[in-house]
Amino acid sequence: MTKQEFFVDMTCEGCSGAVTRVLTKLGVTFDIDLPNKKVFIESDKDTDVLLETLKKTGKAVNYIGPK
Template identity: 55%
Template sequence: MAQVHEFKVVMTCEGCSGAVNRVLGRKQEVTKTEIDMEAQKVTVESTLSAEELLAILKKTGRECSYIGIKQ
């Protein structure tokens, strides 16, 4: 079952958010991604675990951390 996870990701430009979209978009298990540049938050709906998603986000080279499951 897919869960919605929130991550804090330091993004300074459209290139940063584009990189986040690209790495998450490659995964079949990711069904939805929302990026809030102003709040520096990425919301991901996926069947992957928070740890797996965080590892994927770290591949962008951006500083990131797990916030929690969005209610």
């Protein structure tokens, strides 16, 4: 499995909760680093799928790269 790093513009627990909801539905393993606004996702899914899923939160999202 590949670990990917994303920037997600999260400012509070509610924001990280939204990220948790969409990623749990996708069925991937992930870690959220709220202070640094980063999400680390461990998955074999395509990066575009992960990016589109994170965008469903309504937050600004950028793909940083493999971790």
